[in-house]
Amino acid sequence: MSWDAPSPNRPHILVVGDAMIDRYIIGETYRISPEAPVPVVRAGREEMRAGGSANVAANVAALGPRCSLLTICGDDPAGEDLARLMSMHGVALDCVVERGQRTTEKTRLISGVQQIARIDQDGAAGDASRAELARRFEALLDGVRAVIFSDYDKGVLADLPALIAIARRHGVPTFVDPKAPDPSRYAGAFLLKPNVREFHALFGACPEEQIAERARLALAELDLDYLVVTRGAKGIMMVTRTGEVVDHPTEALEVFDVTGAGDTIIAALVVAIAEGLPIAAAIDQANLAASIAVSRPGTYVVTRSDLEERLHRRSHATSKLVPLPMLLGKLGHARADGARIVFTNGCFDVLHAGHVRLLDLARRQGDVLIVGLNSDASVRRLKGAPRPVNGVDDRAEVLSGLAAVDHVVLFEEDTPLDLIRAIRPDILVKGGDYTADTIVGADIVREGGGQVVVAPLLAGRSTTSILGALHTR
Numbered sequence: 001m002s003w004d005a006p007s008p009n010r011p012h013i014l015v016v017g018d019a020m021i022d023r024y025i026i027g028e029t030y031r032i033s034p035e036a037p038v039p040v041v042r043a044g045r046e047e048m049r050a051g052g053s054a055n056v057a058a059n060v061a062a063l064g065p066r067c068s069l070l071t072i073c074g075d076d077p078a079g080e081d082l083a084r085l086m087s088m089h090g091v092a093l094d095c096v097v098e099r100g101q102r103t104t105e106k107t108r109l110i111s112g113v114q115q116i117a118r119i120d121q122d123g124a125a126g127d128a129s130r131a132e133l134a135r136r137f138e139a140l141l142d143g144v145r146a147v148i149f150s151d152y153d154k155g156v157l158a159d160l161p162a163l164i165a166i167a168r169r170h171g172v173p174t175f176v177d178p179k180a181p182d183p184s185r186y187a188g189a190f191l192l193k194p195n196v197r198e199f200h201a202l203f204g205a206c207p208e209e210q211i212a213e214r215a216r217l218a219l220a221e222l223d224l225d226y227l228v229v230t231r232g233a234k235g236i237m238m239v240t241r242t243g244e245v246v247d248h249p250t251e252a253l254e255v256f257d258v259t260g261a262g263d264t265i266i267a268a269l270v271v272a273i274a275e276g277l278p279i280a281a282a283i284d285q286a287n288l289a290a291s292i293a294v295s296r297p298g299t300y301v302v303t304r305s306d307l308e309e310r311l312h313r314r315s316h317a318t319s320k321l322v323p324l325p326m327l328l329g330k331l332g333h334a335r336a337d338g339a340r341i342v343f344t345n346g347c348f349d350v351l352h353a354g355h356v357r358l359l360d361l362a363r364r365q366g367d368v369l370i371v372g373l374n375s376d377a378s379v380r381r382l383k384g385a386p387r388p389v390n391g392v393d394d395r396a397e398v399l400s401g402l403a404a405v406d407h408v409v410l411f412e413e414d415t416p417l418d419l420i421r422a423i424r425p426d427i428l429v430k431g432g433d434y435t436a437d438t439i440v441g442a443d444i445v446r447e448g449g450g451q452v453v454v455a456p457l458l459a460g461r462s463t464t465s466i467l468g469a470l471h472t473r
Helices: 053-062 077-088 127-140 160-169 196-203 208-222 261-274 279-293 304-315 324-336 353-364 376-383 392-400 417-423 442-447 463-471
Strands: 012-017 019-032 039-052 066-074 092-098 105-111 114-121 146-150 174-177 226-230 236-240 245-248 341-346 368-374 407-411 427-431 451-455
Touching: 012 053, 012 127, 012 261, 019 053, 019 066, 019 077, 039 053, 039 077, 039 105, 053 066, 053 077, 053 146, 053 261, 066 077, 066 127, 077 092, 092 127, 127 160, 146 160, 146 261, 160 174, 174 261, 196 208, 196 226, 208 226, 208 236, 226 261, 226 279, 236 279, 245 279, 261 279, 279 304, 304 324, 324 341, 324 368, 324 407, 324 417, 341 353, 341 417, 353 368, 353 427, 353 451, 368 376, 368 392, 368 417, 392 407, 407 417, 417 442, 427 442, 442 451
Parallel strands: 012 066, 012 146, 019 105, 066 092, 146 174, 341 368, 341 427, 368 407, 427 451
Antiparallel strands: 019 039, 105 114, 226 236, 236 245
């Protein structure tokens, strides 16, 4: 079945599959048990996150579309936890309750940053519950742009071929993240997205160079439009019904935890296609989203602002220059984690040792250092022609190379007053050529309960004196 994505407009995406609760018990190992040769972990905090199809749905909703989750769960406290989690993520939950059964849970024991054990408690999905799920599924399809089947082989999607057939009758494309090693289970889907291990289980083990040819055969045999194989550090391979093969190399980010990366990929991929992106561009965006997810511990939900920031960083290479709206979103998350925000500003036209010492001192005052940078026009108004010597892109890149600097934000005005009003830093830092009473924005920071710090000047270092010395030689 071919499909042209409709125009965007906050599309409605339906996720169907095995929902679960991911629990984390996080503590520190301090001795070996006298009862058995196992570590004793002193429990610290506990966390609860959406897992399985619930994590897919949470990722879809965080990227902007309307999202509904259809699943089967038990009549137990974990089922109530699932409902609360989905409400927190803005997902409409439609849960067929399996009486007398439990909701699937995975409990991970973490010592420091290392997972040392996992306890799985699986739910069940009986015939009557699956029949009710199929009835609700057909009723939910009206107005749905796409369906994601998130298969963890826990029983919810045991009747998947019938569900795919229902969606085809309604003209709704289906995207499947598979688990069971039975190819016929996924016949007729619009797109199938196995990882490389699942691909080998479905279609037979083969060398890397033969994956594309195996995929072409599978596309014809199963009446699929696309087969997308995620290959970890090797990136993502897409093979189309027409035989085209597109490789997307992985994004170079630190890998902290791969838990839930497949959920992120299928969610981001479907959202991008539903919003009108060509499929190759959608896969690139999904690849980028996965690189964010694996850089965070546990099942991390990638937001649209996360994705926009990474796209911005990619297009600006190594620069830490960010637009103000994006910066404010990041600072909101930082403050939620208890971070103290430090702000300083300047032209930073010819960077010298005095600048470096100022920025190092500023960074030590808190947790996140924001540098407000005068635009080229602002520098000219303040310093006169032919300043600035270095354009704003070069000045931002030089600042970005300093470990002390977390973010650089541009301002066009002669002073950073509007920027300080927007950011509301906890600490405002300026060089010693100012007094605490003459620093722009000092009153705003103090009114908010913040501090104003005057940094000592490094004698004989200034851009003006450096440029003057050059002219006398």
